[in-house]
Amino acid sequence: MAKITMTVNGRQVSGVCDDRTLLVHFIRENLGLTGTHVGCDTSQCGACVIHMDGQSVKSCSILAAQAAGSSITTIEGLAQNGELHPVQAAFKAHHGLQCGFCTPGMVMTAVDMIRRHGSDLDEATVRAELEGNICRCTGYHNIVKAILAAVHETGGVRQAAE
Amino acid sequence: MYETNYHRASSVQEAVQMMGAAAEGKYLSGGMTIIPTMRQRLAAPSDLIDLRHIAEMKGIAVDGRSVRIGAATTHEEVATSAALAAVCPALCGLAGHIGDPAVRHMGTIGGSIANNDPAADYPAAMLGLDAVIVTDRREIMAGDFFTGLFETALEEGEIITAVRFETPAKAAYRKFPNPASRYAMTGVFVARRDNGDVRVAVTGAGSNGVFRHSGLEAALSANWSPDAVANVTVDASDLLADLHASAAYRANLVKVMTKRAVAAA
């Protein structure tokens, strides 16, 4: 058993779990934040993507113990003061989701992409960087459209890692 | 996933001690191979010793044409290093095409070469660059390091701390990614030294893991041009065959990827 402390969406949290507990299960079960999904058993679908110390990672392939002491952002941490994050708003405006299962991971991946590429982000890069996020519904076109729209919305400002 | 005990090491020495005290321990670097493997119950280490917080194992140092990359350096850090791009852009490009962004944020060069997956990208670069694998106890030439499928020259408890190499005059890597996994169905790293020596290292195709192709090396040493590849025969009998590609198909891919790499170098 491990007692784990980390910062999640700006709040310090701690919990007790097995050393083998995956970060995604810690987030969903110990913290009750169920926006982060599990969509596969092969580290390929990206439904579980969160940010750890400012970078996108697959929380199904990391132990909670590995993340101890880190700063985590989940999909629940993006909206501020009841206002959707520009990437969330763009997904809504451009119909970037159907069933929504992949959406939290898509949005977290998109926010990270914009952080790294800023206004240099073009369609080819978006498509290449969605390699690790699978959507069974949309056919990706509207997801790509939403991400590119969000680049303009945010002024394409590159942000330093948190 | 079976039970395990997690330990976080803050120095190489401490990691080795932790490993010595463990029953069936495994090092944990980015975890992008070992955690998925444990999740599928294909590995059950009693202890995991996390190397990700060991400062002496991180970072990229470039001194003239000598490069040293700490084993715990992530694929993303290699892909985006301006210092490395100035002397060996081929390696940055290779790292930037491993898996996806989230995998690149965690996965490390040390973990990739210790794992020696026959379809992994870094082993081809290490062999092509004639790199030295530095461990807590010795230095191993890449040519002696990769010994077979998922097999390396590492001893019990031995830690890769860094890799180092001299940058060649020209180098490039081209892979034909498996459309589903993005691992190399065949990947070729070519490097040409100032004295004209050429190395051609092939991953994803060999039934015994990464290998050098002497016929391609001879042809390209004589004539460094994509055309030089045309008359070389790649023997399919030692190549992998699976549902993705036959051995003959991979033999052809070896030539095509070599041509593309030479053209790009």
Ligand SMILES: Cc1cc2nc3c(=O)[nH]c(=O)nc-3n(C[C@H](O)[C@H](O)[C@H](O)COP(=O)(O)OP(=O)(O)OC[C@H]3O[C@@H](n4cnc5c(N)ncnc54)[C@H](O)[C@@H]3O)c2cc1C
């Ligand atoms: C979805 C997905 C796609 C991928 N695509 C690709 C791809 O296209 N190309 C590619 O090459 N790879 C790919 N990978 C693998 C990825 O590159 C891994 O990061 C890499 O193989 C292992 O590195 P790691 O740091 O994650 O190692 P870990 O998983 O932490 O460790 C792997 C093994 O190496 C040992 N080890 C780790 N560090 C050391 C050390 N310093 N000294 C001694 N032993 C050590 C561990 O004990 C373990 O046995 C992919 C992985 C995923 C999940």
Ligand code: FES
């Ligand atoms: S649940 Fe993490 S990649 Fe699919």
Ligand code: FES
């Ligand atoms: S919207 Fe259904 S999986 Fe993407």
